[in-house]
Amino acid sequence: MYTFETEDNLKQFIADHVVITSEVAEIYGCSRQFIRKLVLTGKLHPSRQFPTAQLFWRPEVEARVNSYHLDKADICHHWV
Numbered sequence: 001m002y003t004f005e006t007e008d009n010l011k012q013f014i015a016d017h018v019v020i021t022s023e024v025a026e027i028y029g030c031s032r033q034f035i036r037k038l039v040l041t042g043k044l045h046p047s048r049q050f051p052t053a054q055l056f057w058r059p060e061v062e063a064r065v066n067s068y069h070l071d072k073a074d075i076c077h078h079w080v
Helices: 007-017 021-028 032-040 058-067 075-079
Strands: 018-020 054-057
Touching: 007 018, 007 058, 018 021, 018 058, 021 032, 021 054, 021 058, 054 058
Parallel strands: none
Antiparallel strands: 018 054
């Protein structure tokens, strides 16, 4: 469980640990459309979905790159 002393600490934590689809695409070296395809096929799971946006947990996104021992140029090709 996380606890935060101030609202600013909470905001910084969110900024450091939550990413949107375009940031995931940048981390993986893919298009936003491909990230959406991964979500629709169940290969990638957003932490929260809205009609026009998806939020992802950055440590989980980055762990997937590390778990496959791939650089960002290769990760999207691994999922095809």
